[in-house]
Amino acid sequence: MIKNPVRKEQFVKWVLVAFALSSLLFLFLIFMFILFEGLPLFHKVGLKNIIMGSKWAPTKGFFGIYPMIVSSFFVTFGALFIGAPMGLSCAIYLSEYSGKRMKMFLKPALELLAGIPSVVYGFLGVIYIVPLIRNYIGGSGFSLLATSIILGIMILPTIISISFDSLVSVPKTYREGSFAMGATKWQTIYKVVLPAARSGILASFILGMGRAIGETMAVIMIAGNALRIPTSILDPLRTLTGNIALELAYATGDHRLGLFSTGVVLLIIIMILNYIANFGIKRKM
Amino acid sequence: MRINPRFTNKFVQIGLNFQAFFTVSILVIIVAIICFKGLPYVNFEFIFAYPEDMGRLGGIFPSIAGTILLALLSILFATPLGVGTAIFLTEYTKESLFTKIIRFGVESLAGIPSILYGLFGFIFFVIKLRMGWSLLAGVLTITIMILPTIIRTSEEAIKAVPRNLRMVSYSLSATKWETVTKVVLPSAIPGILTGIMLSVGRAVGETAAVIFTMGSSLRLPTSLMDSGRTMAVHFYILAREGISMEKAYGTSLVLVVSILLINVLAYYIMNKAISKYS
Amino acid sequence: MTMNIKIAIKELRVAFAQNEVLKSVSVDVYKNTITGFMGPSGSGKSSLISVINRMIDFEENAGIKGEVHIDGQNILDGDHNAVELRRRIGTVFAVPIPLPRSIYENIAYGPRLRGIRDRIMLHYIVEDSLKKAFLWDEVKDRLSMSALKLSGGQQQRLCLARTLALKPEIILLDEPCSGLDPISTAKIEDALSELKKDITIILVSNNTKQIARITDFSAFFYLGELIEYGTTERLFTTPTMKKTEDYIQGKFG
Numbered sequence: 001m002i003k004n005p006v007r008k009e010q011f012v013k014w015v016l017v018a019f020a021l022s023s024l025l026f027l028f029l030i031f032m033f034i035l036f037e038g039l040p041l042f043h044k045v046g047l048k049n050i051i052m053g054s055k056w057a058p059t060k061g062f063f064g065i066y067p068m069i070v071s072s073f074f075v076t077f078g079a080l081f082i083g084a085p086m087g088l089s090c091a092i093y094l095s096e097y098s099g100k101r102m103k104m105f106l107k108p109a110l111e112l113l114a115g116i117p118s119v120v121y122g123f124l125g126v127i128y129i130v131p132l133i134r135n136y137i138g139g140s141g142f143s144l145l146a147t148s149i150i151l152g153i154m155i156l157p158t159i160i161s162i163s164f165d166s167l168v169s170v171p172k173t174y175r176e177g178s179f180a181m182g183a184t185k186w187q188t189i190y191k192v193v194l195p196a197a198r199s200g201i202l203a204s205f206i207l208g209m210g211r212a213i214g215e216t217m218a219v220i221m222i223a224g225n226a227l228r229i230p231t232s233i234l235d236p237l238r239t240l241t242g243n244i245a246l247e248l249a250y251a252t253g254d255h256r257l258g259l260f261s262t263g264v265v266l267l268i269i270i271m272i273l274n275y276i277a278n279f280g281i282k283r284k285m
Numbered sequence: 286m287r288i289n290p291r292f293t294n295k296f297v298q299i300g301l302n303f304q305a306f307f308t309v310s311i312l313v314i315i316v317a318i319i320c321f322k323g324l325p326y327v328n329f330e331f332i333f334a335y336p337e338d339m340g341r342l343g344g345i346f347p348s349i350a351g352t353i354l355l356a357l358l359s360i361l362f363a364t365p366l367g368v369g370t371a372i373f374l375t376e377y378t379k380e381s382l383f384t385k386i387i388r389f390g391v392e393s394l395a396g397i398p399s400i401l402y403g404l405f406g407f408i409f410f411v412i413k414l415r416m417g418w419s420l421l422a423g424v425l426t427i428t429i430m431i432l433p434t435i436i437r438t439s440e441e442a443i444k445a446v447p448r449n450l451r452m453v454s455y456s457l458s459a460t461k462w463e464t465v466t467k468v469v470l471p472s473a474i475p476g477i478l479t480g481i482m483l484s485v486g487r488a489v490g491e492t493a494a495v496i497f498t499m500g501s502s503l504r505l506p507t508s509l510m511d512s513g514r515t516m517a518v519h520f521y522i523l524a525r526e527g528i529s530m531e532k533a534y535g536t537s538l539v540l541v542v543s544i545l546l547i548n549v550l551a552y553y554i555m556n557k558a559i560s561k562y563s
Numbered sequence: 564m565t566m567n568i569k570i571a572i573k574e575l576r577v578a579f580a581q582n583e584v585l586k587s588v589s590v591d592v593y594k595n596t597i598t599g600f601m602g603p604s605g606s607g608k609s610s611l612i613s614v615i616n617r618m619i620d621f622e623e624n625a626g627i628k629g630e631v632h633i634d635g636q637n638i639l640d641g642d643h644n645a646v647e648l649r650r651r652i653g654t655v656f657a658v659p660i661p662l663p664r665s666i667y668e669n670i671a672y673g674p675r676l677r678g679i680r681d682r683i684m685l686h687y688i689v690e691d692s693l694k695k696a697f698l699w700d701e702v703k704d705r706l707s708m709s710a711l712k713l714s715g716g717q718q719q720r721l722c723l724a725r726t727l728a729l730k731p732e733i734i735l736l737d738e739p740c741s742g743l744d745p746i747s748t749a750k751i752e753d754a755l756s757e758l759k760k761d762i763t764i765i766l767v768s769n770n771t772k773q774i775a776r777i778t779d780f781s782a783f784f785y786l787g788e789l790i791e792y793g794t795t796e797r798l799f800t801t802p803t804m805k806k807t808e809d810y811i812q813g814k815f816g
Binding site (some may be wrong): 005008009012013015016017019020021022023024026027029030033034037086089090092093094097098102105106108109111112113115116117118119120122123124126128153156160183184185186187210213214215216217221241244245248249259260263266267270271274278 | 290291293294297298300301302304305307308309311312315316318319365366369370372373374377386387390391392393394396397398399400401402403404405407408409413429432433436460461462486487489490491492493497517520521524525533537540541544545547548552
């Protein structure tokens with residue numbers, strides 16, 4: 001089939017436009033369907049009753065997911081509490097202290113850490129972390145503490161790689177200037193490099209948060225399944241993601257709609273977090 | 286009383302060294318546990334036999350097959366879409382509102398957590414389009430999920446091809462498409478392949494998006510509409526239902542080793558590409 | 564003596580954003596001659612070349628006014644097929660840019676685009692082109708070697724051979740010998756002198772000695788304007804404009 005070459009180029013261009021638009025199409029579909037299924041319940045039961053409601057018993061008409069919203073934020077901040085210091089330290093080490101050989105060794109190690117599936121983290125958490133907490137600290141072990149630890153480890157690669165990128169993009173001259181004034185390495189990092197890389201590091205934290213709040217499999221394996229707001233770090237909990245994952249398989253009717261409403265809330269939270277993070281990264285540039 | 290800054294400096298340096306060491310050791314410990322605990326149960330039979338008694342006995346062949354089918358088919362769909370989008374964004378337009386909107390779409394897709402992909406795939410493919418829990422529903426869902434990664438890495442790879450190579454091609458009377466297919470893409474293939482490998486790794490380890498779209502049938506999927514398991518799903522069910530710790534460890538070993546091999550392959554391809562051009 | 568005009572440039576204006584690079588240039592290039600475009604950096608010579616082969620189409624923000632006629636046809640006409648045009652016009656850039664493939668495949672790239680598949684034909688074209696670029700003897704035993712392994716001078720001759728493979732009517736060379744060793748430079752100059760029998764050649768160069776050596780006609784450009792144009796012999800012995808004289812004598816540039 002011989003086409004007029006100019007027409008062929010036009011044809012190719014339009015095919016590629018269609019391909020590019022497909023991403024928008026998919027995004028649209030995803031938003032549409034989750035909203036489509038999730039919004040009606042807000043209308044039927046009331047926004048307040050869902051977001052602020054404390055009782056989740058969907059088969060009896062109670063769709064309160066407030067405890068899960070709180071729990072999601074708790075595990076996210078818990079993960080950040082554990083993962084951010086470790087992650088930032090590693091990033092600083094990688095960018096300011098380590099030599100080429102260490103870098104070549106550490107970078108693949110990080111990617112591998114990032115590649116380990118969520119279910120494996122959850123599994124190991126159940127086998128090792130949960131009993132550890134149960135035996136040495138208290139409670140059943142299925143707890144906010146366990147979840148924070150495992151999630152903290154899981155978001156390490158995200159925090160490390162983005163903070164690292166941010167740190168290395170601080171111009172060498174900044175450091176040299178500081179050294180020239182007699183500062184030690186740590187003083188330089190603390191007073192010059194870190195402030196300069198601040199928005200990128202913050203962005204990495206927010207992206208880490210986004211990752212943690214969206215985590216599902218590891219969380220449902222080690223967080224327990226309590227429908228109450230945890231009052232101590234040893235209490236079990238259920239997150240928004242857990243709510244969906246644990247009940248979707250057998251939910252019907254309004255129950256299923258309730259899970260979609262949970263999905264809507266989760267989607268909105270994640271979109272806001274991503275937007276903040278991307279906005280932060282763009283400001284840095 | 287001020288602490289001598291030289292002392293702080295040394296202290297911090299030691300602390301950071303320790304920190305890095307600690308992080309790496311987490312990885313080592315994880316891999317070590319899985320290897321030691323799983324290795325005794327992984328043998329030829331484990332890989333090629335079918336599960337019996339809900340997975341308590343036998344092997345994991347159907348879930349290995351399911352994983353391979355899901356990953357390969359998803360790549361088959363996502364690669365043309367993703368590379369095509371990347372080509373469009375880099376070669377066929379200049380930066381405009383339109384491209385900004387598309388990039389926004391891609392970045393947003395990238396940020397959606399896998400459970401929401403599972404939710405979407407469930408309501409859209411499984412229920413509304415009546416595919417039921419099936420390989421097809423799983424493939425379509427995973428395709429959308431890995432699309433942003435492929436677009437991103439392909440775009441980077443294509444942008445890395447020097448501009449003057451394109452100019453040479455044009456000056457030799459090539460059209461834009463001819464230049465793309467004969468000069469740009471061949472040079473960009475290593476980067477694109479790396480992105481594909483990374484996506485495969487992600488698809489292999491995915492559970493939440495898969496279990497609600499592909500289902501969890503223990504049977505070997507022989508058609509697109511069959512349900513099936515991936516290794517990750519099988520592993521999850523074994524662990525959660527407490528069916529068999531041994532088989533769980535074995536499955537996790539095969540799973541993690543597969544991902545490790547895929548990552549190593551990706552690294553190898555990337556390094557080969559770097560050495561080719563320097 | 565009436566000579567055929569191959570390329571007629573009429574009141575060409577080129578601007579990038581607000582920056583005028585060529586200010587109403589008119590010059591006639593005669594068939595089967597080597598015409599030199601000389602002048603210091605920023606004089607607009609490279610932009611002029613990029614209009615002739617329509618490579619300027621790939622620059623954003625380029626504004627073009629005026630006409631360029633090749634064999635009587637205005638190639639700046641919206642309808643004119645730029646791809647076909649570039650088949651007739653070969654271009655050699657300042658830096659040699661081999662494609663990351665074998666020597667053979669570099670040369671065969673163009674002919675393949677035009678649909679030539681016959682292996683015997685292709686091999687003939689490769690050999691013929693490399694001979695005309697005075698490179699054949701050096702590479703004939705290693706045609707499947709990567710072109711990236713050649714020296715700079717060899718790569719540039721490869722680039723020349725690459726354009727020859729399409730049997731062009733016109734060849735444009737933009738400072739082709741900058742950075743090359745004297746032997747490679749000499750070989751390229753010899754090749755051009757041979758090629759002008761069948762091909763109209765435009766040589767852009769800031770090297771006045773090179774222009775004096777091999778061109779038949781010379782045009783001196785300065786800051787986007789054509790200052791003087793005529794036979795090389797006349798321009799270099801009795802230039803009419805003071806600027807031309809200063810440039811040739813190396814007082815600036």
